[in-house]
Amino acid sequence: MQRLSVAQARKEESIGKEALIQGWVRTRRDSKGGFSFLEINDGSCLNNVQVIADQNLSNYESDIKKLGTGACVGVVGTVEKSPAKGQATEVRAQSITVYGVSDPETYPIQKKGATFEFLRTIAHLRPRTNTFGAIARVRNCVCKSIHDFFQEQGFLYIHPPIITASDCEGAGQMFKVTTLDLEKPPRQGPSIDFTKDFFGRPAFLTVSGQLEAETLACAMGKVYTFGPTFRAENSNTARHLAEFWMVEPEMAFYDLEDNMTLAEAFIKRIITDALTRCEEDMKFFTERIDKEILSRLEGILKSEFLRLSYTEAVDVLQKSGQTFEFPVSWGADLQSEHERFLTEVHFKKPVILFNYPRTIKPFYMRVNDDGKTVRAMDVLVPGVGEIIGGSQREERLEVLEERMKETGLDPKGYWWYLDLRRYGTVPHSGFGLGLERTILFLTGMANIRDVIPFPRTPGSAEF
RNA sequence: UCCCCGAUAGCUCAAUGGUAGAGCAACCGGCUGUUAACCGGUUUGUUGUAGGUUCGAGUCCUACUCGGGGAGCCA
Numbered sequence: 001m002q003r004l005s006v007a008q009a010r011k012e013e014s015i016g017k018e019a020l021i022q023g024w025v026r027t028r029r030d031s032k033g034g035f036s037f038l039e040i041n042d043g044s045c046l047n048n049v050q051v052i053a054d055q056n057l058s059n060y061e062s063d064i065k066k067l068g069t070g071a072c073v074g075v076v077g078t079v080e081k082s083p084a085k086g087q088a089t090e091v092r093a094q095s096i097t098v099y100g101v102s103d104p105e106t107y108p109i110q111k112k113g114a115t116f117e118f119l120r121t122i123a124h125l126r127p128r129t130n131t132f133g134a135i136a137r138v139r140n141c142v143c144k145s146i147h148d149f150f151q152e153q154g155f156l157y158i159h160p161p162i163i164t165a166s167d168c169e170g171a172g173q174m175f176k177v178t179t180l181d182l183e184k185p186p187r188q189g190p191s192i193d194f195t196k197d198f199f200g201r202p203a204f205l206t207v208s209g210q211l212e213a214e215t216l217a218c219a220m221g222k223v224y225t226f227g228p229t230f231r232a233e234n235s236n237t238a239r240h241l242a243e244f245w246m247v248e249p250e251m252a253f254y255d256l257e258d259n260m261t262l263a264e265a266f267i268k269r270i271i272t273d274a275l276t277r278c279e280e281d282m283k284f285f286t287e288r289i290d291k292e293i294l295s296r297l298e299g300i301l302k303s304e305f306l307r308l309s310y311t312e313a314v315d316v317l318q319k320s321g322q323t324f325e326f327p328v329s330w331g332a333d334l335q336s337e338h339e340r341f342l343t344e345v346h347f348k349k350p351v352i353l354f355n356y357p358r359t360i361k362p363f364y365m366r367v368n369d370d371g372k373t374v375r376a377m378d379v380l381v382p383g384v385g386e387i388i389g390g391s392q393r394e395e396r397l398e399v400l401e402e403r404m405k406e407t408g409l410d411p412k413g414y415w416w417y418l419d420l421r422r423y424g425t426v427p428h429s430g431f432g433l434g435l436e437r438t439i440l441f442l443t444g445m446a447n448i449r450d451v452i453p454f455p456r457t458p459g460s461a462e463f
Numbered sequence: 464u465c466c467c468c469g470a471u472a473g474c475u476c477a478a479u480g481g482u483a484g485a486g487c488a489a490c491c492g493g494c495u496g497u498u499a500a501c502c503g504g505u506u507u508g509u510u511g512u513a514g515g516u517u518c519g520a521g522u523c524c525u526a527c528u529c530g531g532g533g534a535g536c537c538a
Contacts, residue, residue, distance in 0.1 A: 029497050037497050050498070086498055106473075110488050111499055114474060117530065233536060234464055246538060389538065434538030
């Protein structure tokens with residue numbers, strides 16, 4: 001017996017096929033004509049396939065009439081042209097196997113809508129809803145796009161360590177990794193003796209694979225990482241996770257302009273693929289989540305990202321006449337409200353800001369000839385704000401060492417990073433893109449906890 | 464972490480300090496090639512936790528827990 005996914009069974013070309021369809025019951029409607037309609041979903045697509053279960057089925061009264069939302073079944077039957085509106089095909093059942101019943105008294109998912117807050121408390125069951133099924137498929141699509149885009153351009157997929165000893169860039173709080181007994185850790189004087197720890201030194205979960213990616217870029221040319229990243233910062237917002245996925249390309253012989261060009265092409269490729277490969281799901285997001293999603297994404301594809309230096313951006317903001325909660329002044333970091341104004345109100349399209357003051361950016365960014373700014377770039381998009389952060393890296397040994405001292409870092413701890421500049425240094429660039437923020441941007445979902453199956457946030461690691 | 468808001472039936476929400484309700488779901492019945500089906504009926508509560516004020520607290524006060532919105536930090 002041929003197995004058909006619901007997505008296949010819904011297609012007109014499947015008419016006439018005898019097949020096995022397996023999935024979960026979304027609803028059951030009984031007809032006093034002596035049969036029932038079952039809506040079956042298996043995650044292969046947004047919509048369900050309608051099954052006609054006739055009373056002649058041996059288990060019609062005993063099993064079928066009792067099927068509730070959430071039950072799992074296997075249906076052997078014939079795909080037929082549906083006489084009614086709403087679907088091209090339907091399946092006339094010859095037999096139905098009930099794999100697992102679902103008690104309607106206690107099953108928490110109902111036919112009518114539930115809030116995302118409630119669904120978060122049942123993260124193990126929410127993939128069975130339309131919204132979370134659609135998110136899972138779009139997320140998968142984006143991941144494939146990421147690999148396709150870089151692979152087609154000759155990038156090498158590399159794997160930086162998840163456990164790291166370098167407290168890199170001082171960006172955010174890190175999770176400690178230890179096998180020491182926290183009840184009575186070994187001590188050397190007043191402080192904990194980490195030489196007794198598993199790695200013989202303090203170790204952490206990575207906050208970025210950038211420094212390690214640079215070592216491979218300085219040998220292989222164009223590389224990218226794609227994996228989990230951890231930040232122990234106590235951030236409670238709709239845009240932050242303690243564990244999230246990040247893509248970090250790193251390219252030798254790329255300057256900042258090359259970097260910006262790549263970032264723009266990358267984002268456009270992800271959008272294009274989502275619109276073409278997840279058409280049904282994207283339409284769903286437009287209808288049910290954010291009415292402007294499709295038009296916004298299509299608009300972005302047509303427009304060229306605006307490139308604006310930090311200095312110019314400060315000028316635009318100061319002359320805008322807009323009153324901000326936080327004042328704009330050269331040298332201060334831009335606030336969320338400033339970034340949103342630029343991309344959502346003033347320019348109404350993605351904006352790439354570059355050449356930030358050196359005092360507000362990390363040590364590894366290349367210092368410009370003016371001595372005051374560094375070759376940093378942030379890509380801002382409407383609806384989400386910063387989605388990409390990147391830079392051209394400082395390739396000059398003396399400047400890099402000076403910058404490390406300036407930001408209070410000990411160059412000795414970064415001896416291997418400095419070696420890259422000591423032996424055959426090369427101009428190079430890279431950026432990081434947060435996967436979950438990209439999904440927010442694509443789907444119009446409001447909370448980052450709803451675009452990852454099992455969100456990790458301060459005080460929350462259930463499931 | 465800071466500021467603001469919230470927590471009442473399985474879900475979504477009502478209830479001038481005076482006996483806790485509705486819609487949906489569920490269950491029973493009716494009707495129907497139905498499709499968030501429809502119509503009638505039935506059931507559902509230690510009002511987040513712990514204290515306090517009061518003759519009387521879902522309602523006022525305090526603390527805590529959890530959640531939401533905003534901010535900071537960032538991807």
